[in-house]
Amino acid sequence: METKTDFTQLGLSEETLRTIAAKGFETPTPIQKLSIPVLIHEQCDIIAQAQTGTGKTAAFGLPIIEKLSTNANQNVKALILVPTRELALQVTDEIISFRGKRDINVITLYGGQSISEQQRRLRRGADVVVGTPGRILDLLKRNDLILDDLEWGVLDEADEMLNMGFIEDIEAILSHTPEQKRMLLFSATMPDRIVKLASKFMKSPKKLTVGSQTRTTDLADQIYFEVRKADKFDALTRIIDIEPEFYGLVFCRTRVDVDELSSRLLERGYSSEGLHGDISQAQREKTLKKFRNKFINILVATDVAARGIDISDLSHVINYSLPQDPDSYIHRIGRTGRAGKEGTAITFITPDEYRKFLFFQKTIKSNIRKEVLPNAQDIIEMKKLRIKEELQSIVESEGYMDYLGMAEGLLEVNSPEVALASLLRMAFKNQLEESSYAEVRSFKVDNKGTTRLFIALGKKDGMNPRKISSFIRDKVRVSDNKIDDIGVYDEFSFVSVPFADADAILKAFSSKTQGGKPLVTKAKSRS
Structure with a gap:
């Protein structure tokens, strides 16, 4: 299949191809297409500029798994530094999923976890360490983490580690690593401080840039x-x-x-x-x-x-x-x-x-x-619609059966309308009253002389602000700049228009219906 051919062209082994196929990988991302062949076939360091969520872990993780030496010592061969504990755990899970049946031990080191347990895990041996700078440096100072045989050093989300104040820690960590290693730096942006770090610890790195803003x-x-x-x-x-x-x-x-x-x-x-x-x-x-x-x-x-x-x-x-x-x-x-x-x-x-x-x-x-924020009337109309939908769902599922006796008792002393209205009031209190919503003012507000119209078409009907404007202008001669405050929601839309134009629009659509109801009606004017 075409997907497998794409990954095959990157130079990955059959074992790795089977692993990524089992994970459901379909096509390499741009950063994977650029990075993997370089890391597999060349011996250079790389600086890769790519945004979050572009598949960077596979871009460096797959080649590391492929190229990692299998010598017998227990010292760490690959170190991946990341800014947060959450990302450390995610990267670890990804690396483990890439190794397939290979005998590669991957551990995570970060603050907030028992350091004695991390020390024990290091003594048992680790091929790949993923960690946050603070805890990595701490373990280095305690001589629990030995990086003398390091083959790969990765800085992931380098710009974020800079923002979090980790650059000095990173420099201290890299000073404990051998000169003969491959350095990989991945960052969404390239501030001067990151560039200086790269020039100090990397050897003529190849620059890879993907994904414009x-x-x-x-x-x-x-x-x-x-x-x-x-x-x-x-x-x-x-x-x-x-x-x-x-x-x-x-x-x-x-x-x-x-x-x-x-x-x-x-x-x-x-x-x-x-x-x-x-x-x-x-x-x-x-x-x-x-x-x-x-x-x-x-x-x-x-x-x-x-x-x-x-x-x-x-x-x-x-x-x-x-x-x-x-x-x-x-x-x-x-x-x-x-x-x-x-x-x-x-x-x-x-x-x-x-x-x-x-x-x-x-x-x-x-x-x-x-855009213009939905006003109180917009919110109330949406809530009323949801209440109707939820009530209809209960009716269709017959989820009301346990309450029939109580309902009959209420209807003995109240009309159906009064009983239902009272229950709605009790359930929703003042949620359906405009006075419950504070006024939200824009920078320049001039709502005098306008009418708010309700249109029974929304996103589910393929509408957006431009289409709503065209929908009105197809029926009525009204200029675009008079159709203001357009709000398009799932089931309906709102617009504000001058009083005079509102009358013309309502007249033009008076015979049009949607689901048996008027297509365009007058809502409360915004105050």
Whole structure:
């Protein structure tokens, strides 16, 4: 098959080809196509620039497994340094899965784990060590880790290790390694400090660059909202509420921000937890397990804490705080485009961040479009629709049988409408009242003289903001700039238009229906 031919051309052995076929690998990623032949057939060091989530572990892991010597000593032959415990565990699992039936011992070393147990594992012998710089350096100083026979040194996510302050530790670690080894450096960006590190410890490295910035953003629908700082929380909850199955990562700048936001979300009744550098490893692993299993659907994190999290089916990545630089923006939103699944990347922009955001747009060269937040009426309409769907599901499954007697008792003293309305009030309290939603103001708001229209077509009907605008203009002569605040959701859409144009639109669509209901109706004007 073509897939196997692709991997065969990279110079991998039959045993490795069988292993990766069993793993379900189909086609090599760009970084694998570039790196594997060089590492198999040449003897040079390499500097590979590639984004997170591009298959870098296989790019260096497969050649190391192929080329690792099988001499009898127990000293470490390959050292892979990574910035976080989570990534260390992931890389270890991948390397183990690559070895097939080969007798290669792989161990993980990181802080937060018993050092005495790690010492015992090292005494039993290890061919490949994957670890974080702090613990590796600690074990080197204790003479528990011997790197005299090292054949391969790998720096994975080198730029992130720089951001976390590990560069001095890395230099100290590399000073314990022999000169005759192959050095592999993988990094999404190449800051000057990383370049200097490479020039000091690498021998005429070959530079491999793959994946332009657009690679990590082309599967993300990128949106930004202009909101005031005080309105960010309410803006976030509106986005969560309007989405039928929100499953997202929310980025904050600091640990304090993460703690505050995750606490506010919990208080508001959302299933959320936070992740930052001060959280223990045990708690981190527990939180990530809950998030992967979707026991929680909102994970609030700092950039550093989120590194190494590899979850492929996120619906949203939200920049609650603007990242520090364009590269960080790309790292964040690239998480929505993994495994070929399109996601939505949302950024909140406050007035004082607008100039910086314009710089991001220019640098990234990607289409980030401005949208208007769903208003209270939009949220309420969505919630009402979900209530109807859930009630219908209960009716169809006959899940109401145990409550028939109680229902009959209520109907003896109340009309059906009053009984049902009272139950809805009890179940949803004030969730369906506009007064429960705080006003979220944009930078420049002028909503006077407009009418909000409800359109019974949404994403499931193939609609997007451009198509909604065309849909209206096909029936009514109204200019594009008068159709504003377009919100397109799964089942329906909203637009705001001037009063005079609203009357013309309603008249033009008066005979049109969708599912037996009017296709276009008047909603409450935004106040």
